[in-house]
Amino acid sequence: MSTPHAILIALLEKPSSGYDLARRFDRAIGYFWHATHQQIYRELGRMVESGWVSVVEDETAAATRKKVYCVLPVGREEVARWARETALGPDSRNVFLLKLRADAVIGPLGLADELRRLMDENHVRLALYREIEQRDFGATSLTRGQQLQYAILKAGIHTQEMWLAWAEEVRPLVESSAQ
Structure with a gap:
């Protein structure tokens, strides 16, 4: 559902041909979307059919008839609508990153409440993981299978801790745009 919005955001950052856009996804955006x-x-x-983007032929590349896609005002409005209205679930961190990218290119989109909600959900999940750790992996000796299960749980714990630390870093930026 968010792929068109990821493309619109990338085009808002820089109008591009389909080829150049695909290369940008391979090199940068694709690391999280x-x-x-x-x-x-x-x-x-x-998006052309929907009227979100227009196509212009790149005059500097007349021999190749390269098409450059540019976001129209209705496409920009669609990105803002999507960023404000799309609800995120517990595993929607990459969608939130995409929303932050939209905020960076369009301007403040009021994402502070959403960030706080995600942080709350991740604190709850981290607490649950810690409870499981204490309950299931407190023994001094674990079988190999238990050690592997514990390693998986620790990956989840580290992921939650890292994401929450990142969210604390970005929170002042997101909250300042809400004022």
């Missing part, structure tokens, strides 16, 4: 080249081209066609 994946889209295949085929998906990108398919979505670009849909």
